[in-house]
Amino acid sequence: MTPDPAEKIANRYSGFKVKPLIGPLLIFIAAVYFYVLAGSMDENPMPGQVGPAFWPRLILILLMASCVLKALEFYLAFGKGIADMGVESAPPDVSVSKLIAMIILVLAVVPGMEILGFALANFIFLILFIRIAGMRKLPSLIVTSLLGTIFLLYLFGKIVYLPLPKGDWIFNDLTIFIYRLLYII
Amino acid sequence: MFDQLALLGSGLVSTFEPLNFSMILIGLSIGILAGALPGITMLNAIVLVLPFTYLMGIVPSLLLMTSVYCGGVFGGSITGILFNIPGDPMNVPTTWEGYQLNKKGFVSKALGMAIMCSAIGGFLSAVIMTVASPLFAKVALSFSTCEYFAVVFLGLASVVVIGTRSIGSAFISLFIGMLLGTVGMDDIYGAARFTFGSRIMETGISFTTVLIGIFAIGEVLDQLSVKGKQEIISRLRPKTKLPSLKDLWNLRNTILRGLGIGVVIGAIPGTGATVASFISYGVEKQVSKHPEKFGTGVWEGLAASETAVNGSTGGAMIPLLTLGIPGSGATAVMMGAFLLHGIQPGPLLFAKSPESVYTIFAGMLVCNLIMILAGLVTAKFFSELMRVPEDMLSAFIISFCLLGAFALRNDMSDVWFMVIFGIIGYFMRRFDIPSAPMILGLILGPLAERYFITSIIGAGNDFTIFFRRPMSGTIMVISLALLIMPFIRGLIKKGKKRLEEEA
Numbered sequence: 269m270t271p272d273p274a275e276k277i278a279n280r281y282s283g284f285k286v287k288p289l290i291g292p293l294l295i296f297i298a299a300v301y302f303y304v305l306a307g308s309m310d311e312n313p314m315p316g317q318v319g320p321a322f323w324p325r326l327i328l329i330l331l332m333a334s335c336v337l338k339a340l341e342f343y344l345a346f347g348k349g350i351a352d353m354g355v356e357s358a359p360p361d362v363s364v365s366k367l368i369a370m371i372i373l374v375l376a377v378v379p380g381m382e383i384l385g386f387a388l389a390n391f392i393f394l395i396l397f398i399r400i401a402g403m404r405k406l407p408s409l410i411v412t413s414l415l416g417t418i419f420l421l422y423l424f425g426k427i428v429y430l431p432l433p434k435g436d437w438i439f440n441d442l443t444i445f446i447y448r449l450l451y452i453i
Numbered sequence: 454m455f456d457q458l459a460l461l462g463s464g465l466v467s468t469f470e471p472l473n474f475s476m477i478l479i480g481l482s483i484g485i486l487a488g489a490l491p492g493i494t495m496l497n498a499i500v501l502v503l504p505f506t507y508l509m510g511i512v513p514s515l516l517l518m519t520s521v522y523c524g525g526v527f528g529g530s531i532t533g534i535l536f537n538i539p540g541d542p543m544n545v546p547t548t549w550e551g552y553q554l555n556k557k558g559f560v561s562k563a564l565g566m567a568i569m570c571s572a573i574g575g576f577l578s579a580v581i582m583t584v585a586s587p588l589f590a591k592v593a594l595s596f597s598t599c600e601y602f603a604v605v606f607l608g609l610a611s612v613v614v615i616g617t618r619s620i621g622s623a624f625i626s627l628f629i630g631m632l633l634g635t636v637g638m639d640d641i642y643g644a645a646r647f648t649f650g651s652r653i654m655e656t657g658i659s660f661t662t663v664l665i666g667i668f669a670i671g672e673v674l675d676q677l678s679v680k681g682k683q684e685i686i687s688r689l690r691p692k693t694k695l696p697s698l699k700d701l702w703n704l705r706n707t708i709l710r711g712l713g714i715g716v717v718i719g720a721i722p723g724t725g726a727t728v729a730s731f732i733s734y735g736v737e738k739q740v741s742k743h744p745e746k747f748g749t750g751v752w753e754g755l756a757a758s759e760t761a762v763n764g765s766t767g768g769a770m771i772p773l774l775t776l777g778i779p780g781s782g783a784t785a786v787m788m789g790a791f792l793l794h795g796i797q798p799g800p801l802l803f804a805k806s807p808e809s810v811y812t813i814f815a816g817m818l819v820c821n822l823i824m825i826l827a828g829l830v831t832a833k834f835f836s837e838l839m840r841v842p843e844d845m846l847s848a849f850i851i852s853f854c855l856l857g858a859f860a861l862r863n864d865m866s867d868v869w870f871m872v873i874f875g876i877i878g879y880f881m882r883r884f885d886i887p888s889a890p891m892i893l894g895l896i897l898g899p900l901a902e903r904y905f906i907t908s909i910i911g912a913g914n915d916f917t918i919f920f921r922r923p924m925s926g927t928i929m930v931i932s933l934a935l936l937i938m939p940f941i942r943g944l945i946k947k948g949k950k951r952l953e954e955e956a
Contacts (some may be wrong), residue, residue, distance in 0.1 A: 302632070306647075320639040338621030370677060374674075414850055424860070
């Protein structure tokens with residue numbers, strides 16, 4: 269007995285997952301938002317010309333079309349029973365706590381550079397990052413971070429003449445003191 | 454012809470004068486080091502040496518700058534292969550293959566192959582530059598913005614071949630990159646786009662910050678966050694191993710294609726080594742019998758991009774010397790050096806001071822040969838870093854990236870962008886979204902817009918202008934063919950499979 273066509277289709281797509289389509293859908297929604305936003309900049313100073321919003325709008329339309337293409341690709345691949353669309357393959361296990369700690373540290377070093385100055389912020393960053401990454405020996409950590417920071421200070425401060433951030437308040441004076449100590453200035 | 458050879462001969466003699474030769478050595482070392490350090494580009498290095506040329510004559514000045522240029526375009530591939538950090542955008546395709554080859558245990562040979570292909574590409578392009586300068590200049594002179602757009606479009610179309618398994622993902626990534634390229638003040642109309650009232654956003658998003666963030670920070674986070682990870686890359690000090698003649702002979706077609714693309718693209722003002730590198734890689738993948746292996750460590754991919762990058766150096770000098778039109782930022786600075794010494798580059802340069810011109814030609818030939826030696830020494834220096842434990846090395850890579858991003862404009866906003874894109878890059882890896890098309894879109898998007906809008910304005914909003922001009926029309930048709938190629942290939946595969954099933 270041949271199965272009912274509707275039942276056949278239902279069986280074929282019974283395991284269809286919506287999760288992989290969330291990404292393209294979110295990008296599609298964002299593209300629509302930016303398309304609307306681009307309309308507000310359409311102050312064309314030269315009548316008869318395409319204007320500054322033309323190019324971003326063209327890209328956004330193509331982006332939306334790409335999201336549809338991606339969804340279509342997934343749908344067709346699923347229909348054929350191809351699981352490997354880059355979403356089904358299991359990525360290696362991640363240490364979430366380590367990852368979060370590293371991300372926080374990488375984000376924190378930027379305001380750290382502005383407030384503490386590069387010299388101090390980089391020294392602290394190196395100690396903490398190498399510690400999180402796995403090195404346990406404290407003396408090695410401190411020596412490596414100290415020597416590394418001094419090397420970077422010489423390379424970028426003395427040779428490349430890059431005006432590295434010196435920090436605010438008392439840290440500015442502290443950085444200048446360190447620079448004088450190292451004969452960088 | 455004999456006159457040219459005689460001039461080249463005297464140029465070679467002049468190149469080996471102690472001052473001139475030492476300028477080549479110094480320039481190569483500075484260039485390779487600057488190219489290898491993320492954030493410090495070859496262009497930065499050329500600008501950096503410009504003040505020193507005030508004290509010299511025109512020949513040593515130009516030899517110094519030319520050597521920095523040749524060394525700089527190669528340098529970025531060393532850190533790309535060793536640490537997955539391309540020193541410059543032009544080294545991105547090399548990094549895709551080189552780093553994967555490193556992971557497979559072929560680091561020594563990958564470094565050697567990069568050095569040899571760079572030297573071959575640079576040397577042969579210098580030969581072509583010497584012989585065919587006037588012809589190339591004539592062709593490039595006939596280019597309008599339509600042709601420039603067509604060439605950039607060809608670069609963008611290469612996304613279908615550099616993309617991953619999913620064309621949809623590659624396109625999404627490409628258009629996100631192009632959209633990021635529209636952030637900031639619009640070049641043509643002066644309108645602020647997607648700045649959200651922020652002054653930081655007005656300057657736009659530098660592709661170098663995105664590049665450093667995605668490739669370096671993303672990689673570090675990806676590598677260190679894996680639970681119970683085995684060391685993938687050998688921590689032993691790799692020795693650079695130059696490829697055998699047989700290896701090079703096996704890659705002869707790839708090298709010749711890369712060279713051709715490099716010279717032609719390099720000769721077109723406004724395009725340069727980055728476009729040449731991406732197009733060469735894309736073409737190589739397209740003609741390959743195993744395109745699905747690209748991105749997993751393929752020698753053809755590495756050789757194609759490296760040859761094209763250095764092949765473009767000779768090409769970029771052609772419009773500068775024969776027309777006085779700088780083809781790239783680097784040649785623009787060199788033009789500055791010419792003017793500083795009271796020499797106007799252009800057709801008259803060949804008539805007024807042919808000795809200087811042919812010394813530059815000879816200098817480029819010598820420089821590319823010496824680059825093999827300089828490359829080996831520099832690669833050895835960077836290879837020493839491979840012995841440093843990964844946790845320590847990763848921390849220093851981030852420090853370098855912070856400084857590299859800051860060095861671009863001495864602005865902390867670039868550091869913020871770099872860090873944010875680094876985190877985005879990590880998640881793109883985790884969710885298998887290719888980052889390469891995004892980088893390509895960010896680099897070529899603004900160029901494409903500039904040429905597209907200028908052409909459209911010139912043609913009175915006639916969108917068919919790109920197809921009506923023979924040169925741009927041909928390039929556009931090739932680009933469109935490249936775009937639909939995967940779909941046609943898919944259909945052919947499907948047809949073959951069906952036939953096999955029926956049989």
